[in-house]
Amino acid sequence: MHxxxxxxxxxxxxxxxxxxxxxxxxxxxxxxxxxxxxxxxxPGRLQQELLVKAAKVKGAQSPTAIDCTAGLGQDSFLLAAAGFTVRMFERDETIAALLEDGLSRAGNNPVVSGIAKRMSLERGDSLRYLAALVKSDDIPPDVIYLDPMFPARQKSAAVKKKFQLLHVLENPCDEAEEETLIRAAFAAGPRKVVIKRPVKGGHLAGIKPSYSITGKAVRYDVLVPPSTKLQ
Structure with missing residues (x-):
């Protein structure tokens, strides 16, 4: 192989x-x-996680989050460990099955069961739920989290093995899907939208964030609706 x-x-x-x-x-x-x-x-490590910093909402005693693109649920796990109640959505049946199995085993493991209890999974497209949320009287979540799968690198040998496998099942979002997703997230009325991006990647759907938290390999863009005052 070349x-x-x-x-x-x-x-x-x-x-x-x-x-x-x-x-x-x-x-x-x-x-x-x-x-x-x-x-x-x-202790001491969790609060240093960039996602936890990006998702933090001042004054929220029992914060809630929707993970619209859950994948294997690792980011949702971090949010749940930080005190969020997280509702996860995964549209790919195979990935959802892996996540459901991992969540079931975590629920029976006393080391992580307390965190797992704050995580729930729904198989299907989050867009339908967000659209229904707009029309309902339900309280909007504090945070909506978006992690559109990053495009594969040119030299895929450098891509982590798990992403090589996941790319077989689910392709990264195209620009039209990205724009639909981010606009649906905003319409649902969260206090903030947090978006995971490659550290040098462009803004999702070209929308400039309110601020960003950047690490060595990943960046979290945070969009705060104009009517929400968090700072």
Whole structure:
């Protein structure tokens, strides 16, 4: 295989293993395991997570969040560990199955069960829920979180294995989908919208954020509706 040639598996399959439901492709495996997140939620470490900083809402005693593009739920886990009640949406059936399995195992693990109880999963497109939320009398969430899958790098050997597998199942959002998603999020009336981006990537749908929190490899753009005063 030449340098730069696509190294992602051409096909994947789900397998039941002793460790949990596993996505297998070529010599790669992927499963949802929230116990692996424990080093990131240690006291003093969790509050340093860029996502937690970006999602923090002043004055919210029991903050709520909607993760519109949950994937394997790692970001939702961080938010739940920080005290958020998180409603997750995942439209790909295979990814949702992995997340559901990981959430079930986490609920039976006393080390992470308390966090898992603040996370719920709905299979399907978050856009339908956001549209229904606009028309309902339900209280809007404090935070809506968007993590459109990053485009694959040219040299896919540099992409983490889990993303190689996930790209087989679900492609990154195109520009039209990005704009639809962000406008639906705003219309739902959250106190802020948090968007995960590549550190040097452009703004989602070209919309300039209120502010950004930037790390070495990732950036969180925060959009605060004009009628909401958080600062």
């Amino acid at each position: 340098e730069g040639e696509d190294m992602a598996p051409k096909s994947v399959e789900l397998r039941e293993t002793d460790a949990g439901l596993t996505l297998v492709g070529d010599n790669m495996e992927l499963r949802c395991d929230f116990e692996e997140m424990l080093p990131r939620i240690k």
